[in-house]
Amino acid sequence: MNVRLMHTNEKIAAVFAATLKLIHTNGFHGTPMSKIAQESEVAIGTIYHYFPSKDDLIFALFKHCRSLLNNYIFDGIKEDFDYKASFFHVWRNFVKFYLENAQIFSFFEQFFSSPYYEKNKAEIQEPVGGQNKVLDFLQEGIDKKILKQVNVHLLVASYIGVALSTVHSIKFKDLPFSEQNLKELMEIIWDGAVNRNNNN
Numbered sequence: 001m002n003v004r005l006m007h008t009n010e011k012i013a014a015v016f017a018a019t020l021k022l023i024h025t026n027g028f029h030g031t032p033m034s035k036i037a038q039e040s041e042v043a044i045g046t047i048y049h050y051f052p053s054k055d056d057l058i059f060a061l062f063k064h065c066r067s068l069l070n071n072y073i074f075d076g077i078k079e080d081f082d083y084k085a086s087f088f089h090v091w092r093n094f095v096k097f098y099l100e101n102a103q104i105f106s107f108f109e110q111f112f113s114s115p116y117y118e119k120n121k122a123e124i125q126e127p128v129g130g131q132n133k134v135l136d137f138l139q140e141g142i143d144k145k146i147l148k149q150v151n152v153h154l155l156v157a158s159y160i161g162v163a164l165s166t167v168h169s170i171k172f173k174d175l176p177f178s179e180q181n182l183k184e185l186m187e188i189i190w191d192g193a194v195n196r197n198n199n200n
Contacts, residue, residue: 014040015047016061020103028058028114058116065104070133072097083146087193088186090137091163095182098167105167134160145198155193162189 018040022031033054037044051057073093077086098105111117138155141147147155166185169175 011042011046012050015042016064019057019061020107023110024103024106028110055116059120062111065107069097074133083141083144084190087190091159091186091189092182094163095166099170099177145195147193148195158192159189
């Protein structure tokens with residue numbers, strides 16, 4: 001089931017949904033505010049009331065989608081999970097989220113290769129205490145000496161990079177989506193990330 005773009009403000013939710021749809025089809029440059037207003041059935045003046053510029057709208061949408069992603073991938077972690085079980089759970093949910101939410105996947109892919117990312121890079125990469133829960137989660141593993149004592153951004157690149165490659169392989173190539181394939185990939189990632197000197 002796809003994640004719904006729930007928002008306390010129905011007009012903002014409609015604008016977000018319309019923006020995602022249009023960017024998925026037309027890209028950032030092919031998605032002017034006038035088209036967003038038409039698709040969302042929200043007056044353009046109202047959109048500008050909430051978002052003074054298209055840049056503000058795109059970054060607000062990014063933060064909203066990232067919040068949906070974080071909530072999804074960390075949902076279901078049980079109290080009796082050890083760190084490895086949580087590591088597997090989060091990674092599997094990451095892949096599942098993108099497979100089930102093609103428009104958000106497309107949006108993130110375009111966002112991270114666009115000037116919007118460069119403009120907001122400092123805030124996006126904010127370390128512990130920010131919204132980047134995956135970074136915080138991996139940093140926790142480093143701090144507890146469960147994971148290798150390396151720069152956390154190296155682990156983020158590996159952890160998320162393999163997940164994104166897996167999504168691409170399932171969507172556009174010949175990798176079947178199966179629990180066995182996911183389990184084998186997760187073991188490969190874990191073997192590369194775990195701190196063997198700590199016997200975990």
